[in-house]
Amino acid sequence: MAGFYEAISKKAKGIVYDLGTGSGILSSWAAPNSELVYAVEINKSIAERARANLKDLDNIEVICADATKLSFSKKADVIICEMLDTALIDEEQIPVLNSVRKYLKDGGITIPYGIINCIEPVQVETEYICYEEDGHPQNRVLGEPLFYSRINFLSYTATTFKEYLDIKIKTSGIVSGVKITTFTLITNNIICGPTPMLNSPLIIPVERTNVYSGDELQLYLSYEMGGGLGSVRARIKKIHSRS
Ligand SMILES: C[S@@+](CC[C@H](N)C(=O)[O-])C[C@H]1O[C@@H](n2cnc3c(N)ncnc32)[C@H](O)[C@@H]1O
Secondary structure (H helix, E strand, O other), rough: OHHHHHHHHHHOOOEEEEEOOOOHHHHHHHHHEEEEEEEEEOHHHHHHHHHHHHHOOOOEEEEEEOOOOOOOOOOOEEEEEOOOOOOOOOOOOHHHHHHHHHHHEEEEEOOOOOEEEEEEEEEEOOOOOOEEEEEEEEEEEEEEOOOEEEEEEEOOOOOOOEEEEEEEEEEEEEEEEEEEEEEEEEOEEEEEOOOOOOOOOOOEEEEEEEEEEOOOEEEEEEEEEOHHHOOEEEEEEEEEEOO
16 A cells, blocks of 8 residues: 555646546545546445545546446546456456556556566465465465566556466475466556555466476466456476476
8 A cells, every 4th residue: 555655646647547446545645636536436335435435535536337338538647547466367457457548648657557477386285276365375385486477557458368388396396286476566666566455376276296396397377367266277287307
């Protein structure tokens, strides 16, 4: 929240959209230096709560609507969109920005402006895809982190991610999962790693595979950004053994 506060209080100006405003907190930080803030929220009762929270700030208009279906009458200098989730799978950040980006003025900015995803092979006991919270489920990292994707919110991003990734093993053990960690690029000099509230690392089980230091695995990973955790598929196979 401190990172978002610093970015918004320094950079919000002119016409601002806050997409997925929730309680309205980010709009309230944008209002003092902006001409007008459109705070958009799809959920009716949440939008009513935002309206109540923001009632004393007369340059904020709360709009209860699906941001992907809205036509805005004024273009934005700044688009704030905090519908973040690990690898952007379980929230609508990408579909929403893909539809609204055309309303951003030339030279306009988004807050945050992107994310970086990293993946690691882990030894873990879980049959289900889950978030790592307070160190649970316990997991042992067996390989090098691979920074496998970087997304810039100013550019169109296909919602489907589908790739084969090469993973290097550093420690012997049994690979039974992969862990995705997402770093949020709030501004050029504010990068936020996972916190219990924002983008906890995601653990995805894979076939149990005995590995030794120096082995290389090929991981097939696919998911739909905005498609939910049910869209995730992951398979591994050993492509190179140390001996
Ligand atoms: C993770 S919450 C973030 C709330 C707020 N931005 C914050 O930082 O506290 C995402 C919000 O986006 C809203 N939302 C999801 N999809 C939306 C859409 N298509 N259009 C507008 N709001 C949406 C959800 O109802 C939820 O309130």
